[in-house]
Amino acid sequence: MNYTELTPEERESLAAGYALNALDTDEIRTAEELLTRDPSFVALVRSFGAVTTALAEAPAPVVPSAGLRAGLLDAIAQTPQEAVAPAPAPAPAPAPAPASAPAAAPPAGPALSEPAVHSTRAVSSTGATRARGRRFRITWALAGLVAAAALVFGGVSLGRGVFAPTTGPEAGAQALNSLLAAGDLQRASTPVSGGGNATVVWSPEHGRAAIATSDLPTLASDRVLELWLIDGSGARAAGTFTPGASGTTWTLLEGDLKPGDSVGMTVEPRGGSQQPTTDPILVVATA
Structure with missing residues (x-):
């Protein structure tokens, strides 16, 4: 992942995931490169890290500001969810040829046409899988942030299809997040x-x-x-x-x-x- 090609939305999601220790190895490397080079990204991590810090330090639930609650829920609402495509209907079986009809000659055309179609489908499927994986990781990170806010602030619900991580950051990552915040x-x-x-x-x-x-x-x-x-x-x-x-x-x-x-x-x-x-x-x- 090249940090110079990230959109503003991807930068925000990367910051949220880093604050929650919810990134894969490549994403962690990208986030840490940004932390050393971009003060605005440091500020983003601070803002998300403040929620995890509050989670660790708050003695009792408190009421969130309307802006924080709205911002968190809006972030999840704007994260695309992958729709499940309906399975295509099976093609009807071809009608049997009359016994007296001669066998049809094979169609003329280049021998590589069919493999070329398979290759294109494979590339398209791979690209879709990667994009879907990125979206799910982004949603997971944002959901984790909302889950943390829910524990600290109360009253924040998770939308359908959003899953929060089951484990929290390690102690060292928490201390670093607290420092960056x-x-x-x-x-x-x-x-x-x-x-x-x-x-x-x-x-x-x-x-x-x-x-x-x-x-x-x-x-x-x-x-x-x-x-x-x-x-x-x-x-x-x-x-x-x-x-x-x-x-x-x-x-x-x-x-x-x-x-x-x-x-x-x-x-x-x-x-x-x-x-x-x-x-x-x-x-x-x-x-």
Whole structure:
């Protein structure tokens, strides 16, 4: 999926699915590329992530605003549902030829005409299946959002043919969604020393930070990347990760982000280090 070719409706559905952890691998890669490159998409994820955050944190149901309820129901109403086509009636059997009639000669024509028809049908069927799958995933993501809103806000119903996911996001995805939904979210993008790019996002209000990396060089099997929260007294270990072979890798930093902290990254032995043992390949100030 190419993020530059998405329609506004597909972008909204992608943001909803990402907030609910309801995307396939290709869609996750597209969403994470957009998160590192497009602030407007970050805002979309924030808006959808706010619902999942409310679901996790709300102590009791509250009444939704009319705008939120109408917007959610309108999103489902506008999502195309696939109609089931009636099965074609069987063709009538040909009448038997009179016994005295000579056998009909085979019709003239190119020998490849029939396979060509089959090939066209196969391509058409494949395209329809892919489109149908996209629509069902979009509907599923939107339905999940409404289901979450129903649990938190009450009074929201699911339309016919809409199915909500049965499992919620993992803890790490929930924490990242909560961070991306922060009203004071800040971001900084920078090249990484040695190759690749990184975007650091952080929220002083939440006291959390995350990093998205892409196009990083392949590490030796006994090495990992380690993240650090750095202040005037030194560096605090904030977790390790191995970059993905392709696409964008998101990592939520461990520990609390304090005012004035910088985010750093080094290459360390597998298992991590208590203090940096190599020069940083990235340092981003959050002050």
